[in-house]
Amino acid sequence: MMEAEDAKTPRERYRAQVRAEVKEHAWEQIATAGASGLSLNAIAKKMGMSGPALYRYFAGRDELITELIRDAYRSAADAMSASAQRSGGPDVSALAHALRAWALADPHRYFLVYGTPVPGYHAPDDVTGIASEIMATLLDACAALPRSSAPGTPFDEHLASHRDWADGHPAPPAALHRALAFWTRLHGLLSLELAGHFTGMGFDPALLFEAELDDLLSR
Structure with missing residues (x-):
């Protein structure tokens, strides 16, 4: 597993870190509002990102839910x-x-x-x-x-x-x-x-x- 991580480029590692952080915030949302209350824009705001910037990591709400x-x-x-x-x-x-x-x-x-x-x-x-x-x-x-x-x-x-x-x-x-x-x-x-x-x-x-x-x- 470590070898696979080392083989990733810095850009790939950063992308994986951002996606992991997005999922952490998504679970927090689900805990308080359920899956129906999941909002990528709200997650982006919490992470200090714009909505369009976050959509570079997840194409939409369905992709995030699938993950x-x-x-x-x-x-x-x-x-x-x-x-x-x-x-x-x-x-x-x-x-x-x-x-x-x-x-x-x-x-x-x-x-x-x-x-x-x-x-x-x-x-x-x-x-x-x-x-x-x-x-x-x-x-x-x-x-x-x-x-x-x-x-x-x-x-x-x-x-x-x-x-x-x-x-x-x-x-x-x-x-x-x-x-x-x-x-x-x-x-x-x-x-x-x-x-x-x-x-x-x-x-x-x-x-x-x-x-x-x-x-x-x-x-």
């Missing part, structure tokens, strides 16, 4: 991958804890990618590709779980022919169903926790997360 979403998904994918490596392979429990730790570390980053979609924004293919990496890691873990002897559900049968979202993963329908169950229930818990909906209810959200995870694994 932030790409960084967020990449961070989540790396956290899940690191968890799988530490566990000697994809492990559902380890992945769930890695996801929660990642979400708690930066709730605004979490909500940018797993909260309400940014109006009018469409992620480019490389960004959706990173999101697919995350799901593929979870599918690997669910496919490795012991298979149930219970008969398949109607939703299992539905998934046998509605699996485009799995991006070609060979997991059987029951594993696809398990992955979706983990994904939806754990994200539901995290979204409620991070939005503060458990505040004042008198229980430990971490223990609720563990209980839900145990219930999912027991199935």
Whole structure:
């Protein structure tokens, strides 16, 4: 990594520094006003630059949002991958804890990618590709779980022919169903926790997360 940095020209290094600073200010804006309140002109003013000058580093608001979403998904994918490596392979429990730790570390980053979609924004293919990496890691873990002897559900049968979202993963329908169950229930818990909906209810959200995870694994 250091060699790659050294290979850059001073102009390239300066450009990278400015883009990084712009993204830092963008995250600050998102923390206070949400992604819909993101303004390049406001960032330029805070950095002592003119709007046109800043547009030399980001062509527009959509490019900046894409960079932030790409960084967020990449961070989540790396956290899940690191968890799988530490566990000697994809492990559902380890992945769930890695996801929660990642979400708690930066709730605004979490909500940018797993909260309400940014109006009018469409992620480019490389960004959706990173999101697919995350799901593929979870599918690997669910496919490795012991298979149930219970008969398949109607939703299992539905998934046998509605699996485009799995991006070609060979997991059987029951594993696809398990992955979706983990994904939806754990994200539901995290979204409620991070939005503060458990505040004042008198229980430990971490223990609720563990209980839900145990219930999912027991199935």
